[in-house]
Amino acid sequence: MTSSPNSREDAWVLEATIRTAPAADPHWQEQLDRLRPIASYDPETQTWHARLGALDLAGLQMLQTLFDTARVHGTEVRLTHVAVPAYWDGPAFRRGPDVAVAAFLEAQADRGRPLGQLPLA
Structure with a gap:
C-alpha cells in the first residue's frame, strides 16, 4: 500500500521540550x-511543550522566543521531530526537504551544543 502525498503517515511536527532555569523573582x-x-x-514531567508544524511567521516567532528565553534565562530547549499527534489540526512538515531544514536549524543554533544550551552573553 502506498501513501498519498498528504498522508498523515508522512507528516511530522517539531516538538520543543523546555526546562526552565532556576531563578529568583522577578526573573x-x-x-x-x-x-x-x-x-x-x-506538571508530571515539570516541563513545557510546544509544537511547530510550519516555518511560517508564527513558527519563526515561536523559535525566536525559545532562542531568546534560552539566551536570557538559561532555559534548556530540546527540539525533536515527532509524528503528528491525532489531535493536531495545524500545519505539518512532510518527509523530504523539511527534515533537512529541521536538522539545519538545530545544527546552526550552535555547533556541538543542543539548542537551548547556549552560553549566556
Missing part, C-alpha cells in the same frame, strides 16, 4: 511570561 516570572503564550506546562 522567574519573566521566564514564565515568555513561555506561557507559546507552550503548555506538564
